[in-house]
Amino acid sequence: MTAPVLSVSDLVVSAGPKFDIVRGVSFDIAPGEILGLVGESGCGKSMTSLAAMGLLPSGIRVSGGSIQLNGTDIIRLAPHQRVQRGCGRMAMVFQEPMTSLNPVLRIGEQIQEAVRVHDRAASPPARARELLDMVRIPDATHQLRAYPHELSGGMRQRVMIAIALACRPAVLIADEPTTALDVTVQRQVLGLIRELCDSLDMGVLFITHDLGVVAQLADRVAVMYAGGLVETGDVVPLFAAPRHPYTAGLMACLPDPNSDDPMLATIPGSAPRPNEIKQGCPFAPRCSRVDDICRRGAVPITFNDSGQAARCHFPLTCEAPE
């Protein structure tokens, strides 16, 4: 197995004393691999990615664990130190391309700016054209002169990806990059991310709330709930047989238009806020398989034969407690 390009272990992000919003998250991403980090709003998936980028908002800090980029712990390194150490770069794409782009600058200038900052050796205009070709924007010469408002949402997101690629990143973090797009356009942008990941041998951390998107795109999946990972595994076995009751619950909630049952499965209640998490498993109050042991102490991680990890006393492949 190739060495991971990004390795996060036991990451803890806190917004204050006894207020952990990410609680001991660990995962690895290999070059050319897409890890889908999936969870509902407020579960800590965006905070995990912002911690990796060194972009946490003020008042929120990493209080434990490590984030290694090509083997170098980058948590305490300033961006320019990362470059000096030669540990490679990371870039990020956000959900809303219109708020990430400067509305009064032409697309070409915005891409060239990124090239000038990150890639001194390249000729900015030539590299900008090359980047637009990489993200498959047709008629690049003409589009470089366009302003953001003249582009569709899908095209703007391609421009954002081009800007992210300007620094030749080893890892691309994409936080809900297609959530604001229509489904037909979403599929095209997902295809682009897959292609770039493969052709540039880049690690991709793809954050989304949409299990469908994860199934379509990711090689491996990490499911997050209330600040911690509850299940990780390869995409095919995980979707075939989820082990954590939360993962299974999420899958059951998705409307299946071919099913005859008029009612959808639901998960009762709602996710706890970070300050409401008590001892034991944070999913226990909503779980159908809960037992006394779930409400006490730490929950162990168990693995099955295909390496699928679940943090649960009673994963779905074993019998539920009485």
Place this chain on the structure above:
Amino acid sequence: MSELVLDIRNLRKVYRVKRGGQNREIRAVDDISLAVRPGETLGIVGESGCGKSSLARAIMGLTRADEGEVLLNGTNLLTLDRHALARARLHIRMVFQDPYASLDPRRSVGDSVAEAGDIHGIFKDRAERAQRVGEALDRVGLGARFADRFPHELSGGQRQRVGIARAILPEPKLVIADEPVSALDVSIQAQVLNLLGELKARLGLTLMFISHDLSVVAKISDRVAVLYMGRVVEIAPARPLFRDPRHPYTALLIQAIPRPDPSTRITGAIDPDEPPSRFARLEGCPFNDRCPRRTALCATDAPALREIEPQRFVSCHHA
């Protein structure tokens, strides 16, 4: 044929805007005719800019339609004066997308739910008001005790239940829900969809359910209308539409839904293929430039919506 709750005839809404110094037109709603039967859920699906929200706004009279008729139990809403329209709105109620933006943060839940009733004086006294508010909150699974709470105390799912309670309190003839679950997490989305299904069964609620998410629409609707560039391209009962789409655009939309099934994985780049600008003046079929089945005829003649088999209407020359 049973009486229709809502009968939309040849509705048109054109926005005129200046662009590049020129007057341009966007045909947001381009000759749409639709009917909603009592007790049915009609799903309206389409991508952004297809006209689904403009359609809802034109029905509600929130924007003035340019042509056409909107008949609510036989009364044309578009010709009513302001006061009559306000009264008519007691019979068509809306549920909005963002439950954070659609509730007044300074008003208690009970006051928000009672607001329309207060304005139109439908309560005899305070006791009746409290009773009706409690009843509406019970129906959406919150309970009367929520009447004294404020929006900031509620989760997104609870807020959306308040939005639904507010819509059903006056016992409307029709509820128009515009993307009511799009802002919610999937586990909460399922709860709200089940609630709408229950209300439909218990109260005989008639619902127009607008969404960009075809799998959600197909689940909750009896019939579905697919919109593209301001026009209806296909109407059919939900299940057959999903299993066997007849319009190429419907097929494209269904194929693009991200399914939680890794066997249909995306393997590589797909070239950009997006709807044309809404300013484009189109000859022929609006889907013609993206359509795999297009012929010379499609470039010149706009296909009319026609019934290709009972209950199935498609506007395509080749369906």
